[in-house]
Amino acid sequence: MRKTYRDRKINNKISQKFKEFQTRNGIKFNDEKLLMQAFTHSSYVNEHRKKPHEDNERLEFLGDAVLELSVSQYLFKKYPTMSEGELTKLRAAIVCEPSLVMFANEVKFGEVVLLGKGEEMTGGRTRPALLADAFEAFIGALYLDQGLETVISFLDKVVYLKVDSGAFSHVMDFKSQLQEYVQRDGPGTLEYKILQEEGPAHNRIFVSQVSINNEVLGEGAGRSKKEAEQHAAQMALGKLKEE
Incomplete structure (x- = not known):
C-alpha cells in the first residue's frame, strides 16, 4: 500500500511538471504519452522495467530529420542570395550539439527530463549530449502530435529568433x-x-x-x-x- 501511494505521488509530480512545461511554452499535446517519451532517458527505462516506459531514442531519430528540414526551409526563404555552401554551413551551426543545448536550456528541458538515479547523481540534467538529444526527441514528438506547422511555430520562438538577432552571424x-x-x-x-x-x-x-x-x-x-x-x-x- 505504501509503495502504491509513493508511486502515485511520483506520477502526479511528473504529470504536474509536464503540465507546467506545456503552459510555459504555449503548447498542449494531444497525446501526452508522446511528450513523456520525448523526455524519457534510457537510464529511467532501465530502472522502471515493470512499467511500459519507452525511451526517447526513436523520437530523437525522427526529430533530427524534422529539425534539419524545418531549418533548411527557413534559411532557404530568409536568405535568397545565400549560396548552397553558405546555407549548409549556417544550418550545421544551428543544429549542432552546442546550439541544441542552448535551445534546450532556453526552454528548461533539464527540469523535465526523466532520468535514472545514477544518471541524476552524475549531473545528467546538465549533460550536453543528453539535452541535445532531448531537444531533437521533443521536435519529433511535436511533429507526430501536431504536424510541421506547429513545429515551425515553436522553432520561430526558440530557434529562428536567435538567428534573426545575429546569434549565428559569425558563420554568415x-x-x-x-x-x-x-x-x-x-x-x-x-x-x-x-x-x-x-x-x-x-x-x-x-x-x-x-x-x-x-x-x-x-x-x-x-x-x-x-x-x-x-x-x-x-x-x-x-x-x-x-x-
Whole structure:
C-alpha cells in the first residue's frame, strides 16, 4: 500500500511538471504519452522495467530529420542570395550539439527530463549530449502530435529568433551577400568605413558604415573591424530587401 501511494505521488509530480512545461511554452499535446517519451532517458527505462516506459531514442531519430528540414526551409526563404555552401554551413551551426543545448536550456528541458538515479547523481540534467538529444526527441514528438506547422511555430520562438538577432552571424558572410545583391542592379563598388572606435584595448568596439556611390546603406557595430563590417552589411541587406 505504501509503495502504491509513493508511486502515485511520483506520477502526479511528473504529470504536474509536464503540465507546467506545456503552459510555459504555449503548447498542449494531444497525446501526452508522446511528450513523456520525448523526455524519457534510457537510464529511467532501465530502472522502471515493470512499467511500459519507452525511451526517447526513436523520437530523437525522427526529430533530427524534422529539425534539419524545418531549418533548411527557413534559411532557404530568409536568405535568397545565400549560396548552397553558405546555407549548409549556417544550418550545421544551428543544429549542432552546442546550439541544441542552448535551445534546450532556453526552454528548461533539464527540469523535465526523466532520468535514472545514477544518471541524476552524475549531473545528467546538465549533460550536453543528453539535452541535445532531448531537444531533437521533443521536435519529433511535436511533429507526430501536431504536424510541421506547429513545429515551425515553436522553432520561430526558440530557434529562428536567435538567428534573426545575429546569434549565428559569425558563420554568415553578409558582405558577400550584399555584394551579390547590389550587383543585380548594375556595377558598383561597396565601400566600408570605420566611423568610430571606443573602449579599452581589451574591449574595443568598432562602428562601421557601408555605402555605394556615396549612398549610405547601413551601419553596424562589433568587437573587431571585420565583425562591424559584417553587421553593417547585414543591416544594409535588411534595408534593401524592405524597399
